[in-house]
Amino acid sequence: MSKQILILPGDGIGPEIMAEAVKVLEVANSKFNLGFELSFDDLGGAAYDRYGVPLADETLERARAADAILLGAVGGPKWDTIDPALRPERGLLKIRSELGLFGNLRPAILYPQLAQASTLKPEVVSGLDILIVRELTGGIYFGKPRERTTLENGERMAFDTLPYSESEVRRIAKVGFDMAMVRNKKLCSVDKANVLASSQLWREVVEEVAKDYPEVELSHMYVDNAAMQLVRAPKQFDVMVTDNMFGDILSDQASMLTGSIGMLPSASLDVNNKGMYEPCHGSAPDIAGQGIANPLATILSVSMMLRYSFAQVAAADAIEQAVSQVLDQGLRTGDILSEGCRKVGTVEMGDAVVAAL
């Protein structure tokens, strides 16, 4: 039976890096007989330009029908001044929410070939391999009420709501424990339970879920301390699980510890492991259209897709090995360039991965 993959290149460098990822996906498709059928649509600014909204209903229907989604990146200055409700990132938030993609996996891995790219000392980050599990469809990102009002004295005021229910915490905690089980069996749950009511519930429920995972060593950490520890001694972490807002901050901080955010993929999964896969980096409008963007994070997102949504371990491994091989060959896009290496553009990098595959 054929599998439907929906491709959403998005904005900025999105179309360029996606073109390379699609090449790799097509080679893997025939080589490993995956039976994938690809279709294409728009999200974010590209969707606004075409449909007048950052996520069209028909695109959402196609996404629902697909077996997996591959996304480039969304956003750019072109849409900075439009109605906030129609901005590119609203499309991203809507597709996450509508498809129930609550489980966001964000690895922060330091590739040995790129060790010098980090701003941290080699001994602090060499061998770094953290997985951040971020809750993606709840919390303050989607909590109601979210309002703009006026106080009696005429002052403007605005507020957001940070809600979490037991079942929301339980399902993301399970993802955290499941991931820890196939890794080094250490899970750190990050919250602010000394201040927030939602964090107190979070901690309580994580403790309950822990009973089903006696092999996993669970710790709790306040978010401010987690931000410190990621700088001080990041290798102390294996898997971290946290809420939507804290996960947004900590996963970006962790990815930057590697110095090569152009290498990091991510997955956003629903209860059935149907997922949307995308690079951790943004749409980089400043370098869009120049053919110099690093396509490897998007290519590695293809590998994550094969692994998590389709259990195609051999094909996923093959893509990761191909990427490692081109790094060994000394090929580098500008963002990860270092002395003694050969600078290549987006297409050449994609071609090299295809060749290695």
Place this chain on the structure above:
Amino acid sequence: MSKQILILPGDGIGPEIMAEAVKVLEVANSKFNLGFELSFDDLGGAAYDRYGVPLADETLERARAADAILLGAVGGPKWDTIDPALRPERGLLKIRSELGLFGNLRPAILYPQLAQASTLKPEVVSGLDILIVRELTGGIYFGKPRERTTLENGERMAFDTLPYSESEVRRIAKVGFDMAMVRNKKLCSVDKANVLASSQLWREVVEEVAKDYPEVELSHMYVDNAAMQLVRAPKQFDVMVTDNMFGDILSDQASMLTGSIGMLPSASLDVNNKGMYEPCHGSAPDIAGQGIANPLATILSVSMMLRYSFAQVAAADAIEQAVSQVLDQGLRTGDILSEGCRKVGTVEMGDAVVAAL
């Protein structure tokens, strides 16, 4: 006229480091004829043990009457299992809120003598001097409703509220701009305006306040990007202003960039620059009572107090110079020890600063 200073040593290493800071304060008091009168009370776990609450009414009254407050640190495992409403940090949050200490100044300075303590490469952090201005009495820390409830289906749920009013944002923005004016005239306001309603108001009001500070170069940054940029290129920042929660996270991250959080003081100011001063680090219960804690952050908090609450610039400078001198002499507590330096304890370090003064 005499000035009243309320001393709250707190918990853990608090009493030890405070004893040294008080010695320094008393020397400065007589040397510069400051006319300070010191009184002592408890906060946090120490207050719970003595009064049954982490901040007694009589302590709060004393704090209101004082011209400035010097705090050690609060918290420890001893009070981990008591009623959450009586935990040490509730005393800290209450004193901040009751005294209206909305303006939290958290410098992250890399002392040239301690450059090697950072986990970041020297070229990335040498000369680092950031000031984080954190809103301290509003936002999600104090927003109502904050509740624990049960859904119709019997599930537990909990929520917090993140409110900001125009006047709350305006007054902290002003602090940010004022600080930028006496520094390098660069202010970065950090928010999550692409997701939060409160952040949209925040950005709007910061823009309005900017009109009164044409000399300051203002930028806006999303909090996830700020966490990345603090790792990638922290020296791009001069002053950062942000809300209570983001400030909690980013100030801890920034302080750890220096590798020597035992050196960093902080101030929490009200509308009249009356303030509470405390080290950025916590109560470190693991090393309490051993006489090895670093008292310099608390001693530098005295200097900040002289500068911000009493405009005693000469005395403030003298204390900072004395601290720099003992570092030049090669004296180090364990937390900042490096090869070729002499390891000293808390008291010896305090004595050395007194001698240098």
